[in-house]
Structures are given as C-alpha cells and as structure tokens.
Amino acid sequence: MATMDKKNVSMNDVAVAAGVSLKTVSRVINEPDSVRESTRDGVHAAMETLGFRANFAARSLKLGRYGCIGVVLFHLSGGAVDMIDGIADAAEERGFALTMIKKRAGEKMTLAEAARRMSQLPVDGMIFNLRQMVDDFDTFEAPKDLKTVIITPMEHPTCSTVSDDQEGGARMACEYFLNHGHKNVYFVSGKKESLSSQCRMKGWRAALEAHGIEPPEPLQGDWNADSGYAAGLVLADKPDCTAVLAANDCMANGVMMALRDKGLSVPNDVSVIGFDDELYKTIPNSILTSVKFRHRELGVRAFNEVVAGLEAPSSRSRTLVSGVLVERSSVKDLRA
Amino acid sequence: MATMDKKNVSMNDVAVAAGVSLKTVSRVINEPDSVRESTRDGVHAAMETLGFRANFAARSLKLGRYGCIGVVLFHLSGGAVDMIDGIADAAEERGFALTMIKKRAGEKMTLAEAARRMSQLPVDGMIFNLRQMVDDFDTFEAPKDLKTVIITPMEHPTCSTVSDDQEGGARMACEYFLNHGHKNVYFVSGKKESLSSQCRMKGWRAALEAHGIEPPEPLQGDWNADSGYAAGLVLADKPDCTAVLAANDCMANGVMMALRDKGLSVPNDVSVIGFDDELYKTIPNSILTSVKFRHRELGVRAFNEVVAGLEAPSSRSRTLVSGVLVERSSVKDLRA
DNA sequence: TTGCGAAATGACAACGTTGTCATTTCGTTA
DNA sequence: TAACGAAATGACAACGTTGTCATTTCGCAA
Numbered sequence: 001m002a003t004m005d006k007k008n009v010s011m012n013d014v015a016v017a018a019g020v021s022l023k024t025v026s027r028v029i030n031e032p033d034s035v036r037e038s039t040r041d042g043v044h045a046a047m048e049t050l051g052f053r054a055n056f057a058a059r060s061l062k063l064g065r066y067g068c069i070g071v072v073l074f075h076l077s078g079g080a081v082d083m084i085d086g087i088a089d090a091a092e093e094r095g096f097a098l099t100m101i102k103k104r105a106g107e108k109m110t111l112a113e114a115a116r117r118m119s120q121l122p123v124d125g126m127i128f129n130l131r132q133m134v135d136d137f138d139t140f141e142a143p144k145d146l147k148t149v150i151i152t153p154m155e156h157p158t159c160s161t162v163s164d165d166q167e168g169g170a171r172m173a174c175e176y177f178l179n180h181g182h183k184n185v186y187f188v189s190g191k192k193e194s195l196s197s198q199c200r201m202k203g204w205r206a207a208l209e210a211h212g213i214e215p216p217e218p219l220q221g222d223w224n225a226d227s228g229y230a231a232g233l234v235l236a237d238k239p240d241c242t243a244v245l246a247a248n249d250c251m252a253n254g255v256m257m258a259l260r261d262k263g264l265s266v267p268n269d270v271s272v273i274g275f276d277d278e279l280y281k282t283i284p285n286s287i288l289t290s291v292k293f294r295h296r297e298l299g300v301r302a303f304n305e306v307v308a309g310l311e312a313p314s315s316r317s318r319t320l321v322s323g324v325l326v327e328r329s330s331v332k333d334l335r336a
Numbered sequence: 337m338a339t340m341d342k343k344n345v346s347m348n349d350v351a352v353a354a355g356v357s358l359k360t361v362s363r364v365i366n367e368p369d370s371v372r373e374s375t376r377d378g379v380h381a382a383m384e385t386l387g388f389r390a391n392f393a394a395r396s397l398k399l400g401r402y403g404c405i406g407v408v409l410f411h412l413s414g415g416a417v418d419m420i421d422g423i424a425d426a427a428e429e430r431g432f433a434l435t436m437i438k439k440r441a442g443e444k445m446t447l448a449e450a451a452r453r454m455s456q457l458p459v460d461g462m463i464f465n466l467r468q469m470v471d472d473f474d475t476f477e478a479p480k481d482l483k484t485v486i487i488t489p490m491e492h493p494t495c496s497t498v499s500d501d502q503e504g505g506a507r508m509a510c511e512y513f514l515n516h517g518h519k520n521v522y523f524v525s526g527k528k529e530s531l532s533s534q535c536r537m538k539g540w541r542a543a544l545e546a547h548g549i550e551p552p553e554p555l556q557g558d559w560n561a562d563s564g565y566a567a568g569l570v571l572a573d574k575p576d577c578t579a580v581l582a583a584n585d586c587m588a589n590g591v592m593m594a595l596r597d598k599g600l601s602v603p604n605d606v607s608v609i610g611f612d613d614e615l616y617k618t619i620p621n622s623i624l625t626s627v628k629f630r631h632r633e634l635g636v637r638a639f640n641e642v643v644a645g646l647e648a649p650s651s652r653s654r655t656l657v658s659g660v661l662v663e664r665s666s667v668k669d670l671r672a
Numbered sequence: 673t674t675g676c677g678a679a680a681t682g683a684c685a686a687c688g689t690t691g692t693c694a695t696t697t698c699g700t701t702a
Numbered sequence: 703t704a705a706c707g708a709a710a711t712g713a714c715a716a717c718g719t720t721g722t723c724a725t726t727t728c729g730c731a732a
Contacts, residue, residue, distance in 0.1 A: 057396035058718035229620035284565035394688035
C-alpha cells in the first residue's frame with residue numbers, strides 16, 4: 001500500500017455515491033449504451049466528484065490482457081528514435097501503451113533473459129530491437145503465450161522478424177553506380193560488430209559479384225567522420241577508384257573531405273554514396289546521394305506484426321522494409 | 337481471456353505440483369530465506385517444470401503499486417534519445433520498467449490529457465518530456481497520488497521540473513567570447529516555438545546585458561544547416577561581427593560555411609560557438625567549440641526525482657543540469 | 673388494467689496474488 | 703522424555719475489476 005495515501009476511489013465508492021450497483025458503474029465504462037441515460041449521468045457525476053480512475057491491475061487481472069506491448073532496447077542508437085516513434089504512433093492508434101526495458105550498461109543480455117524479464121511485466125506481446133549479435137539468437141524460443149517480434153536483419157528460426165532491407169539498399173546503391181558507368185565500387189564499413197554494417201557490406205559484395213566484378217578489400221570505419229576521412233586518404237591514392245559506398249553519411253562526408261584535401265573533386269573525380277540521408281541537416285547545400293531507410297515505417301510494421309500475432313503467438317513471418325535512394329549530385333555519369 | 341490459450345500456470349498449480357501450500361510458493365518468490373531449503377528446491381523444480389511466471393496484474397493489485405514509471409513523449413527529437421537512455425538506465429538500476437505513451441501525430445495534447453491517460457496505465461509516477469509550450473501548462477495540477485516530474489526549461493507552479501541549464505549554457509558561451517576580447521555576440525536562433533531555442537536566446541541576451549552590451553537583432557533559423565548558411569551570408573556583411581553564437585551545431589556549421597564562401601576565415605575573422613557538440617560526428621577534424629548538455633544525466637535526474645517523490649507526490653523541486661563548454665579552435669583570442 | 677417480452681440493473685463469484693493470523697513442525701534445554 | 707520457543711507452513715480473506723446469471727423495471731399491446 002506504499003503509494004496510496006488514505007484511500008483510492010474504487011468503483012464501489014462511485015456506486016454508493018451514485019446510488020447504483022457496482023456492476024452498473026462497470027457498465028457505464030465498458031458498455032455505456034446498455035445503461036439508461038439518467039443513470040449514466042448520475043454515475044458520471046459521481047465519478048467526476050470523487051475523481052475516480054479505473055484500476056489497471058484489477059482490470060487486467062480480470063481481462064487476462066494488458067493492452068501493452070513490451071519493447072526491449074538492446075541498443076539505443078540515433079536511428080532507433082524514428083523507429084520507436086513509429087512503434088509509439090502505431091501503438092497509440094490501436095489503443096496500446098508501450099512497456100520498455102533496456103539492456104543494462106555493462107551487462108550482456110540474451111534473448112532468453114529479455115523474454116524472462118518481459119514476461120513478468122504487463123505485456124501482451126513484445127518487440128526486441130536487436131542491432132548486434134547475441135549469444136542465444138539461434139537457440140532462443142519465445143514464450144508460447146507471448147507474441148515476439150525481433151527487429152533484426154537476420155532470419156530467426158521461430159520468431160517473426162522485421163528489418164530494413166539493408167542488403168537491398170546496398171545493392172541499389174551499387175546498381176546505381178554501375179548503371180552510371182562505374183566499373184567498380186569501394187566500400188567503407190561501420191563498426192565491425194554492427195549488423196547493419198555487416199548487411200550493407202554483404203549487399204555491396206553481392207551486387208558486384210552478380211556483375212562479375214571482384215569486390216576490392218573493404219575499408220574499416222567506425223561510423224564517425226574521422227574514420228571516413230582516413231579511408232578517403234587511402235582511396236585518393238587508388239587510381240581505379242571512381243566510386244565509393246560508405247556505410248553511413250558521416251563517413252561519406254569524411255571521405256569527401258579527404259578527397260577534396262587530396263585535390264580530387266566529388267563527383268568529377270570520384271563519386272560517393274552514403275546511407276541514412278542525414279547529412280543535409282548538418283551540411284549546407286549537401287550534394288551527397290544517400291540510401292535512406294524508413295525507420296518509422298519499420299517501427300509501424302513491427303508493431304502491426306505483434307498485434308496481428310496476438311491471437312496466434314507461434315505464427316512466424318519475415319518483413320523487409322525497402323530503402324529509398326535519395327538522389328543528389330555526388331555521382332557522376334561516366335557514360336556520357 | 338483473449339490471449340490465454342487453455343491455461344496459464346498459477347501459483348496454485350505450482351503449489352499442487354510441489355505438494356505445498358500456495359502461500360509457500362509465494363514465500364519462495366518474495367522471502368526465500370523463510371522457507372526450508374528442501375521445500376524451496378521442490379518449489380523451484382515445480383516452477384521450472386510448469387514454466388511458471390508470476391502474474392503481473394494480480395501482484396500489482398495486491399501490492400498497490402506497479403514498479404513502473406510512465407514517460408510521456410510530447411515530442412520525440414534527436415536529443416531525446418540520450419535522455420530516454422538515461423531514464424531507462426536509472427529505471428533498470430532501481431528495478432523499474434517504463435511505460436510509454438506519445439502524443440498522437442496531429443493531436444494537441446495537454447498536460448491534463450496526458451495525466452488522465454497515464455493514470456489508467458500501470459504507473460507509480462510519471463515523467464513528461466515537454467520541449468514546447470502547451471496550453472494548460474500553468475493551470476495543470478498533477479494527480480495527488482501520482483508523482484509527476486516535467487522535463488522543461490520553464491518553472492511550474494506545482495510540479496517538480498528538471499531541465500538542462502540552457503540559459504546558463506548560453507551565458508557560458510557569451511562569457512567565453514567576452515573573456516576572449518570580443519565586444520559583441522550575434523545570435524542565430526532555432527525554430528521559434530522551441531523552448532530550447534527561446535532559453536538559449538534568453539541566456540545570450542542576459543549575458544550581454546549584464547555587461548552593458550546592447551544585443552543585436554537575433555537571426556531566425558530552423559535548426560538545419562541551410563538556415564545557418566543563410567544567416568552566415570547576412571552576418572558576413574556586418575563589419576562589427578566577430579562572434580556568432582548559433583543555437584545548434586548544424587546551424588553553426590552552416591554559418592561557418594557561408595563565412596568561408598564569403599572569403600572570411602573562422603576563427604581568424606569571425607569566431608563561432610554552437611550547441612550540442614555533435615558536429616565532430618559528421619565533420620572530420622571539426623574545430624567548432626560547442627556547449628554540450630548532458631542529456632543522459634538529465635534523464636537520470638528526472639527519474640531519481642520521480643522515485644524520490646513516490647512517497648510524497650506533492651513535493652516540488654527544480655533541478656538544473658549544467659552544460660559543458662567543449663573547447664576547440666573556433667574562437668579567436670582578440671586580447672593578444 | 674393486465675400481461676408479456678425486452679431492457680435495465682443487481683448479486684455473486686472469479687481472476688492470481690500477498691497479508692494476517694493460526695497451526696504445525698523443529699531444535700533445544702531441563 | 704517432556705516442555706518450550708522459534709521456525710516453517712497453511713487457511714482464508716482481500717485487492718478492484720468483469721462475466722454470468724438472476725431479478726427488477728419498463729414500454730407497449732391486448
């Protein structure tokens with residue numbers, strides 16, 4: 001009884017005040033049409049006067065559901081904001097709230113641990129936001145009574161997954177280069193352990209190989225501009241380098257700055273494409289062409305997938321949300 | 337009974353399986369030391385076998401508390417990520433989960449409406465993240481039984497508030513300019529309706545006036561680089577402009593690019609300071625000095641304030657989290 | 673007015689836990 | 703061995719809602 005001062009107003013209190021039965025108060029809330037108008041008004045007045053608010057715990061206990069979806073943040077990065085935004089909007093629209101927990105700072109959370117903790121909380125289903133590998137990914141089995149959707153580029157044997165089509169995005173960028181007459185594409189990766197980076201690299205590699213091109217050694221970055229700059233210095237010395245795909249916009253910008261400092265022009269000497277389309281926020285008159293993923297849409301899809309699976313938690317699906325190539329002028333057409 | 341397939345394992349089931357009373361199972365969970373080891377093991381085994389997980393609703397109903405703190409996102413911006421991260425970490429540490437709701441897209445949510453919705457959800461207290469003005473800010477009264485903390489630069493008559501010290505940060509930047517021999521400081525604002533922008537402007541104005549300097553007309557921006565660029569073009573023509581404070585780093589970068597394009601050098605001709613210290617992520621070898629706020633810390637403080645107030649929801653406090661000036665080389669010392 | 677079906681309302685149990693208090697079992701000492 | 707206090711366990715009520723089913727009230731036709 002920690003948080004309750006003296007008394008909390010219950011339906012019974014309202015019923016007494018309004019001179020009706022407890023059940024009638026319940027009806028006023030859940031099926032107002034089945035209550036005579038005069039009665040309803042009296043109950044409403046009593047609720048207003050007493051400041052009644054329905055007790056979530058009692059209601060959920062009876063109903064056997066919570067109206068909440070759990071979100072586990074294994075990793076909270078910049079791109080996650082829009083995704084959470086999407087999840088939250090979709091939840092809002094369907095009358096759900098979100099229950100959130102996070103991986104502890106140093107801790108190494110497994111899917112099983114996340115599921116165990118979530119299943120003690122008020123949730124009808126859950127979404128895992130997983131951008132890095134975890135130990136028990138392949139062996140994990142979701143609780144049978146709790147629909148589980150994992151946001152991750154990897155396929156899971158038993159759970160539904162939702163993901164940006166990172167590989168497809170990378171392929172799209174490569175095709176774009178090739179269609180503009182480039183004969184090869186260099187790649188600057190993000191942090192090694194990032195699944196996004198791995199997938200983007202995989203797509204890049206696949207696209208080149210599909211055209212019989214041997215992919216050059218990728219350059220290792222860490223998402224930040226300085227690592228892109230370092231990569232750019234290296235690339236500037238490669239005579240066959242006319243096209244660079246960087247795993248995000250920040251590194252792409254670093255690459256461009258390095259090329260410029262080495263006396264090369266973008267796009268005249270070297271063409272560049274990035275990911276995430278966010279450079280324009282920071283750089284005036286940005287020319288960078290970039291692959292943009294629809295993170296909000298990703299969140300919405302993940303949420304819808306959970307809700308769709310509430311009745312059949314063991315169903316399984318795989319959703320890919322395609323990216324979009326935002327075209328600016330950082331790619332030169334060599335066919336001219 | 338929607339989500340429950342056939343049966344959910346209850347404490348009673350475990351008790352029967354283990355050959356003990358229901359209450360003993362409860363004790364194994366809540367006060368394990370009061371149960372003989374042999375009994376405890378038997379119960380644990382039964383729980384394991386049956387896959388028992390405690391029912392949140394029933395537990396909360398009895399205890400009269402949820403172990404959840406509500407978070408209302410009136411506005412979900414980039415800076416909010418770190419703050420949410422801070423809130424989530426602090427929650428994690430104290431064994432709380434978060435319950436989140438969001439303002440609907442088009443909707444204009446008031447504090448009262450947010451409180452009403454939250455009070456129907458499983459929460460012991462709540463945090464409002466409010467970066468813009470709402471209609472009922474001054475008249476709002478929090479529910480007496482639900483500790484409410486508002487993250488906002490404005491003071492509230494009855495609720496506890498937590499905020500970055502935006503004014504202080506702006507003052508700090510101005511003092512820094514003045515201490516380096518500058519005689520005046522120009523200001524580029526963010527979006528008009530943003531409270532952050534308003535506070536930063538207020539601090540800038542106050543700092544100048546405190547030194548008997550008449551603040552020049554501020555330039556209106558919109559947070560993005562292009563608006564900073566436009567402002568920079570204007571400022572480049574002002575002979576008395578040696579120092580520019582931009583309300584964020586993106587606009588600061590825009591200003592710097594414009595100055596450069598006009599043949600002026602930063603910092604030799606004009607000095608610049610930004611806010612948020614995030615330019616280094618996008619620009620290699622960034623020289624921009626910037627005021628950085630500790631958003632994680634902000635979240636942690638807000639959470640702690642809620643928890644501290646759980647026993648006395650009507651208590652009230654005001655917390656300011658100071659900013660830090662991250663010094664690089666975009667400010668020239670004119671005293672030399 | 674009476675009778676009747678439909679609408680409105682009420683009494684009571686149940687959801688799965690924990691608190692209270694009673695009862696049983698244990699270990700120790702006389 | 704008996705007696706006793708402490709430790710372990712159990713029976714039962716209660717938290718505040720909703721579902722089920724019974725009861726009352728209403729509106730309308732005969």
